[in-house]
Amino acid sequence: MTQSTYAIELAGTTKSESQRDLQSTNERNRKVRSTDTFFTEEERKIAGCLLQCVYRKMKAVNEFGFPRxxxxxxLYTEGVTDPEYIKGTFRAVNSCLANAKKTYATTLESVKDDGTTCDVAFYTFDCISDLIDEYCKQNP
Structure with missing residues (x-):
C-alpha cells in the first residue's frame, strides 16, 4: 500500500468518524486498562521494549521512536487483501496513535527524551490489537 493510498483512505474518513473512533478508543481504554491485570509493570516494560525493537526493525517508527x-x-496488514480490514486497521492505527500522542507525548521528541518509547510501543500494540479484534468479531 502506498502513501497516496493512505491519503485516499484518510480522505474517506470524515472528521466525525475520526472523533468517534478516538472517543470509542478512549472509553474502551478506561474500561479495559483499569481492569487489565495480565501483565505486571515490569512485564509490560519488557514486552514494550521488545515491540519497540520489532517496530524499529520493520521501520514502523520515526527518528524519535514514535510509531508511524x-x-x-x-505491518498489521501484510498479506491482507480485504479492503475493509485494511480500512479498519487504518482507523485503528490512527485512533490509537492519536491517543498515544495525547497520553505520552507533548511533542514527538519528548517520547525519546522521556524514555517512554517502550510504553508507547506496548500501548500502541495493545490498542490496535484490541480494535482489530473488535473489527473481526463484527465482521466474521
Whole structure:
C-alpha cells in the first residue's frame, strides 16, 4: 500500500468518524486498562521494549521512536487483501496513535527524551490489537 493510498483512505474518513473512533478508543481504554491485570509493570516494560525493537526493525517508527501510521498499517496488514480490514486497521492505527500522542507525548521528541518509547510501543500494540479484534468479531 502506498502513501497516496493512505491519503485516499484518510480522505474517506470524515472528521466525525475520526472523533468517534478516538472517543470509542478512549472509553474502551478506561474500561479495559483499569481492569487489565495480565501483565505486571515490569512485564509490560519488557514486552514494550521488545515491540519497540520489532517496530524499529520493520521501520514502523520515526527518528524519535514514535510509531508511524504508514509503517504500522503496513505491518498489521501484510498479506491482507480485504479492503475493509485494511480500512479498519487504518482507523485503528490512527485512533490509537492519536491517543498515544495525547497520553505520552507533548511533542514527538519528548517520547525519546522521556524514555517512554517502550510504553508507547506496548500501548500502541495493545490498542490496535484490541480494535482489530473488535473489527473481526463484527465482521466474521
Amino acid at each position: 501510521p504508514d509503517g504500522l498499517v503496513t
